[in-house]
Amino acid sequence: MRPVVSAHSQSSTVPALHLPATAAQPSPFATGAAPTMSSREIADLVEKRHDNVKRTIETLVERGVIVRPQFEDEHSTDALGRSRTERVYRIGKRDSYVIVAQLSPEFTARLVDRWQELETQASRPALPANYAAALRELASTVEVVEQQQALISEQQPKVEFYDQFVKADGLLGYQEAGTAAGCYPNKFCNWLKIDHLFYRGKKLMPRSQFVRRGLFEIRPELDADGESHLRGWVTAKGVEHFAKHAPDNIRITSREVKP
Template sequence: MNDLTLTGNTLTMSSREIADLVNRRHDNVKRTIDTLVQRNVIGLPQIEEVSNLGPGPLVVLEYRIGKRDSFVVVAQLSPEFTAALVDRWQQLEQSQAMAVIPDFSNPAAAARAWAEQFELQQAANQALAIAAPKAEFVDRYVEGTGLKGFRQVCKLLGANENEFRLFLVDAQVWYRLGGEWVPYAEHIAAGRFHVKTGQAGNGHNFNAAKFTPKGIEWIAGKWAAYKLQGAA
């Protein structure tokens, strides 16, 4: 399926193909895109009506997503599939290039073509580098049961501790309470943190919040999307 389309002057991929690449339901992918648009992480996509060949309504709505925004969406959904997305874009762009070959006898056209290819490759390399810690985690830790502390997660993601701490605060993942960092209740209920209570040697009670494997996988996707947004 060649799902690359020229939308205006921009090559775009459909939300349906993104869903197929990351093995997610199409409606879940569209909800993620809506959330990222509302947070101004990605631009407002074009919407088009497409005939539905399967069960359900005769016509479904699909989003058209540009290359940069597609990396952000996949980083949010399943960063371990970033490499597959890069491969798919390369396949689609090669097919497009066969149809529109620059006039390399024209120095200006040739320079533009080489510049565009360089920028696309740089974007792909950057997305892979940002998603790599998440992919490594999926390979090594998702099946485990171990809990990880803040510094362990920073090391796993290759994140600066101060920047990552501020990111967790801004994203409303945790907050400061009585000198301790405490996750919001919704994240504890979602199984992303395990809070261990105990008593220090001076008799004071304490709470120690640890990331669960599920929580590390989740926050790694958020962190990847945040870093992609900052690099844009």
């Protein structure tokens, strides 16, 4: 009876920096593909000869019960020093259960345990194969972190701007919007009247082209008598736009801002 091969039966020595001293053997899930089990592993699990397991696999493929598996040729040397090549199939999870059920259904529990080991290994992050690979991975990680930090620095003024001035609904009155845009409120309103606003009765309303651009919104509101009237509001997008494009002569200079 062959001993059952366990994923934990082999040990490896890991030097400083927690990197393997030599390149690891190719893993069927190193590239993120679904884990597979070799036909040799299945033979060990069910305590059958490998050639018998392969014949069973080929028979099931011919009958259309399982898909045709991928394979790899393993090269080895026998006890007499002769070179030999043996084909080894890579089997997916579903088909492995079909094969074991055909060969030795009493060993299904062993198969379940082995798949748990394989899937646990597949979920672990792979260590770099050698020191050069580790250095390349470190350099790549540093570059990504630097790019993220640069993006955060670029976006931070905009985030602080919105947090400070924009209400929960994202709308501000004309004078509030002027203050948020760093302008004198009254001068800001007079500047808006030149091009962006017009009077409808006694109400200043935004022109339709600027509403379509998302700089303003028009919403109804109730007056003290309970009557509904339309009123224009500056959107968060509008505040940002005016903060960039308002003329210098209506802006509050830094010397005029009290600490």
